[in-house]
Every structure is written in structure tokens, then in C-alpha cells.
Amino acid sequence: MSEVKTFTADEIEKHCTRDSIWIVVHDKVYDVTKFLDEHPGGEEVILENAGIDATEAFEDIGHSEDARSMLKDYFIGDLEGKAPTTASHENGADAAGDKHDHVRTKQNK
């Protein structure tokens, strides 16, 4: 039987810096620290979602099947309990109603 680790929001929220980046997508926890440089959508959006539940942001941009299957390479465990939010981020004060407008970074020149 495979043992899947579980992580609580408190623990996940600590991994919100370049040194260690965890992201939650659909109640699964991913360590994307090494993926930062490789993300085709740029590192900024990953950093913005570091330590929180990025499900909505991830789905909003309509990632491909390829992108979805890449997730498993970074899987480290399941979310236990409530999802981490920006509420505990120091810069999260204005994030409550923010629906990630800033991720729409497609070049429309």
C-alpha cells in the first residue's frame, strides 16, 4: 500500500518563498520549487500562488492536458483539512476579493 502524506494549511502556508514553494491544486499538494524556472507561464504567477490553494488560478487559465499530467511529477501529498489561503500571507491584505486579474499576461500586441 502506498502511503500518501497529508499536510495541513498551516504547514503548506510556510512554503511560500523561492526557497520552497508548495502549491495546492484540487486538494493535492505539489512542491514546485524546482519547477519555478521551467514554468511556461513564468515564475511570477507561481510565486503569487506559493503556499496557497491555486486551483482556481490553475483552472482559470485553462492549462493543457500536458500541464495537468506534469503535476504528478511534483506531487508530495494530500491536503488535510481546510485549504490554505492568502489570509495568512503578509501581503495578503488586499487579496481577499482578488480573482487573479494579473495572471492575464498574454501578449496582446
Ligand code: HEM
Ligand atoms: C503548479 C503546477 C503548474 C504546472 C505544472 C503548470 C504548467 C504549465 C504549462 C505546461 C504551461 C504551458 C501551456 C499549457 O500546456 O497549458 C503553462 C502556462 C501557463 N501557466 Fe501554468 N502551471 C502550473 C501552475 C500555474 C499557476 C498556479 C498559475 C497561476 C495563474 C499558472 C499560470 C500559467 C499561465 C499564465 C500560463 C501561460 C499561458 C499563456 O501564455 O498562454 N500556472 N503552465
